[in-house]
Amino acid sequence: MSAAERPVGPVELYRLRLPLRTPYRLSFATLDDFELFLARVWLGGDSGVGESVPLAVYSTETAEDVWSALRESVRAIAGRPAGEALATLERSRERRPFATAPLMTALETALAPPVPSEDLAVPLLGTVLSHDEDRSPEEIEALLGAGYRTLKVKVGFDVAADVRWVARVQELVDGRARIRVDANQGYSFEAAREFVGCVEPEGIEVFEQPFDPGEWDAMARLAALSPLPLMLDESIATAADLERLIELGCAGTVKFKLAKAGGLAALERLIARARDAGLQVVLGNGVAGDVGNLHELVVAARAIATAGEMNGFLKPSRRLLTNPYEVVDGSARLPRGYAAELDWERVEAHAVDRLDVALAATAS
Known part of the structure; x- marks a missing residue:
C-alpha cells in the first residue's frame, strides 16, 4: 500500500487558548x-500535526x-485514503483556509515529515512592541543586541504620532537594522x-498593508506616489489575489502565511509564482x-x-514543545x-475543547 492509499485516522483536534507574555497591540485590536486550533493526524x-490561529483581518x-468546519472536515476524511482526504480538503482550502490548514498540514507532514537534512538558521524579524518613549530605547537595543537585523514597528493609529514614532525608531536604530x-x-x-x-525613506525596507484588503485602487494610487517600498499581506488571500497584485504592480513585496494559504503545497505554489513575477x-x-511557525521555517x-516573520511562537507565555x-x-x-x-500534557492543560475521531468508527 502506498502512502497516499493509507487510511486517515485516528485524528485528534484541540481548541487551545494560549496566554501571551505581553499584550500584542495591532491597529484593530x-x-x-x-x-x-491544533490537529494531529495518524496514517x-x-x-x-498542523495548526492555525484565526484572526479577523486575514479571513472572514x-x-x-473554524472549530465547526474542522469537526465537519475530520468526519469527512477519517477512514479515507490520504490522497482522497487531501483532495477533499483542497476543495474548501481557498474558501476557508484557517479551517483547512490544521488538517491539511497535518496530513502533508504525516506523508512527508519536515525534518531538516542539515543545520538550518533562518533570520527572524524582531518586533518593537512598546510605543513608550521611555521604554522603546531599551527594547530596541535589546533586539539589536540579540542579533536581529530587521525590526518591525506598528503604525495605523494616528498619522502625526505614527510619523514621529517611526522617526524616533529610525534615530534609535541608526542604520543598524532594516525597518518594516x-x-x-x-x-x-x-x-x-x-x-x-x-x-x-532611509532604512525603511517596506511599508506594509496600509488599507483594507479590497482597496486595490487606493493601493495602486499610493504606489504611484510613494517613496517608500510597499508590501501587501492581508490583501493576498488566494492565488487570484496574487495575480491581481502582479497585474496592477501596486507593491514590490508580498507576504505569505501558512495558515492563510491553507497548506504547505499551496504555500509553496504561491511563493514560486510570486518569485517568477519578480516580487520579493x-x-x-x-x-x-x-x-x-516550524513549518514556515x-x-x-x-x-x-x-527575514522571516514566523515569530509568533515567542509570544505565548509557555511553549508547547518538549524540545x-x-x-x-x-x-x-x-x-x-x-x-x-x-x-501533550501541556496541550491538554490549555485545551478548552477537543474532538477525537477513531479510524475504526469512521472507516468505510
Missing part, C-alpha cells in the same frame, strides 16, 4: 492570548467557524499619502504557535531570502534531524 504508524472565518512598518489596514488613502510623504517574498506569521530555509527550537543571534535554529515533540 490588542491580543492577550492566541486561540489556536498507520506515522503522524503529522471566526473561531467558531506595518499599518495593519489602519489608514485611509489620505492618511497613507500623508504618512509616506512625511517619513524619511516575505514569509511568516506573528500570530501562530510552535507548529505553524522549513519552507523559508529553502525558498526565502528576507523547543531556539533563537540564537536573531535566527531560528533547527539542527539536522530536528523533529518537534509536542508536550
Whole structure:
C-alpha cells in the first residue's frame, strides 16, 4: 500500500487558548492570548500535526467557524485514503483556509515529515512592541543586541504620532537594522499619502498593508506616489489575489502565511509564482504557535531570502514543545534531524475543547 492509499485516522483536534507574555497591540485590536486550533493526524504508524490561529483581518472565518468546519472536515476524511482526504480538503482550502490548514498540514507532514537534512538558521524579524518613549530605547537595543537585523514597528493609529514614532525608531536604530512598518489596514488613502510623504525613506525596507484588503485602487494610487517600498499581506488571500497584485504592480513585496494559504503545497505554489513575477517574498506569521511557525521555517530555509516573520511562537507565555527550537543571534535554529515533540500534557492543560475521531468508527 502506498502512502497516499493509507487510511486517515485516528485524528485528534484541540481548541487551545494560549496566554501571551505581553499584550500584542495591532491597529484593530490588542491580543492577550492566541486561540489556536491544533490537529494531529495518524496514517498507520506515522503522524503529522498542523495548526492555525484565526484572526479577523486575514479571513472572514471566526473561531467558531473554524472549530465547526474542522469537526465537519475530520468526519469527512477519517477512514479515507490520504490522497482522497487531501483532495477533499483542497476543495474548501481557498474558501476557508484557517479551517483547512490544521488538517491539511497535518496530513502533508504525516506523508512527508519536515525534518531538516542539515543545520538550518533562518533570520527572524524582531518586533518593537512598546510605543513608550521611555521604554522603546531599551527594547530596541535589546533586539539589536540579540542579533536581529530587521525590526518591525506598528503604525495605523494616528498619522502625526505614527510619523514621529517611526522617526524616533529610525534615530534609535541608526542604520543598524532594516525597518518594516506595518499599518495593519489602519489608514485611509489620505492618511497613507500623508504618512509616506512625511517619513524619511532611509532604512525603511517596506511599508506594509496600509488599507483594507479590497482597496486595490487606493493601493495602486499610493504606489504611484510613494517613496517608500510597499508590501501587501492581508490583501493576498488566494492565488487570484496574487495575480491581481502582479497585474496592477501596486507593491514590490508580498507576504505569505501558512495558515492563510491553507497548506504547505499551496504555500509553496504561491511563493514560486510570486518569485517568477519578480516580487520579493516575505514569509511568516506573528500570530501562530510552535507548529505553524516550524513549518514556515522549513519552507523559508529553502525558498526565502528576507527575514522571516514566523515569530509568533515567542509570544505565548509557555511553549508547547518538549524540545523547543531556539533563537540564537536573531535566527531560528533547527539542527539536522530536528523533529518537534509536542508536550501533550501541556496541550491538554490549555485545551478548552477537543474532538477525537477513531479510524475504526469512521472507516468505510
